[in-house]
Amino acid sequence: MGRRLTEEQRKKILQKRKQNRLVTIKIIGIFVLILLVFIGGRIIISKIFSNDNAIDTNKEIVNESNKESNKESDKEIKKDTVKELVKDTQSEGDISVDVLNNGDDNAKTGKIENKYANEKISKADLDKKIASLPDILKRKIELYPESETTVIRYQEAKEKNISKDISIDFENSKLFDRKVKLPYLNQWDERWGYEKVDDQYIAISGCGPTSLSMVYSGLTGDISKNPYEMAKFAFENGWYDKQGGKYELFNSGAQKLGLKSKEIKSNEDSIKKNLDDGNVIVALVVPNGYNDFSQTGGHYIILTDYNEENKLVIYDVNSYNNTNKTWSFDRVLAQTKVLYSISK
Incomplete structure (x- = not known):
């Protein structure tokens, strides 16, 4: 026959089991707490980096915006500078806007071509311009029709200060x-x-x-x-x-x-x-x-x-x-x- 436990021994065993359960619960609680702390830390760190990136992005946007603004400012400054140069030189009688534009009209193309060859002009305007020409230039157009598109600009050329x-x-x-x-x-x-x-x-x-x-x-x-x-x-x-x-x-x-x-x-x-x-x-x-x-x-x-x-x-x-x-x-x-x- 097995040995029977006394009442006191049973109480000790139950008490020990109860202590073991409490220890287990504490361990689980500590583990859960550590897990929560770890997860919370990850979230906080993630938000911090996210904010840093947002700040960097905002800085980049601001920088790009400033660059574009500076470019526009430079353009305006250049425009104003050119205008001032034109105004100053015109007052001296040295140059005209037409002189500055002349370079654009004769842009480098690698071709030999009459820049006015394809310009359209109404017959009425053409006849009017030809009628105003000196006779010798009218004769030029008759003999060399290719010259017409430029020769009809005779009066404009005489009135402008065109760079040579x-x-x-x-x-x-x-x-x-x-x-x-x-x-x-x-x-x-x-x-x-x-x-x-x-x-x-x-x-x-x-x-x-x-x-x-x-x-x-x-x-x-x-x-x-x-x-x-x-x-x-x-x-x-x-x-x-x-x-x-x-x-x-x-x-x-x-x-x-x-x-x-x-x-x-x-x-x-x-x-x-x-x-x-x-x-x-x-x-x-x-x-x-x-x-x-x-x-x-x-x-x-x-x-x-x-x-x-x-x-x-x-x-x-x-x-x-x-x-x-x-x-x-x-x-x-x-x-x-x-x-x-x-x-x-």
């Missing part, structure tokens, strides 16, 4: 898809076409000085001799008058500017040899039944290269269209009176 600077043309020439990159200058350009030397417009008789201006600036990089300055230089030295440029302009005139110049034979072999040597050639051309370059008397064009198809690449100061074409040797030589080979 050719730096944009010089920089634009560097982008030309041509072996020889001369700045393209047109004799009826509004910057100088309606200035007179020996009582005649450069637009009418200035092909010689304009051609030499192109050659000189292209070979030397000196852009101080724009067509108007070159026309005055030529006139003062007796190589240019109201009838146009004389032969000596591309011989004695070129040499006085520090260039080398010589007359060469008017044949294909001579042209190729001089072009292959890196020279440019100025050709005095006459209509001779073709009228490609001139409708009346003599005219100067510049030969700079020939392509794989044996066609000449030229610059014609009286025609964007002619300049953007290539020409057979026979066609050019049939209209050529004299050739000058020019180099640095």
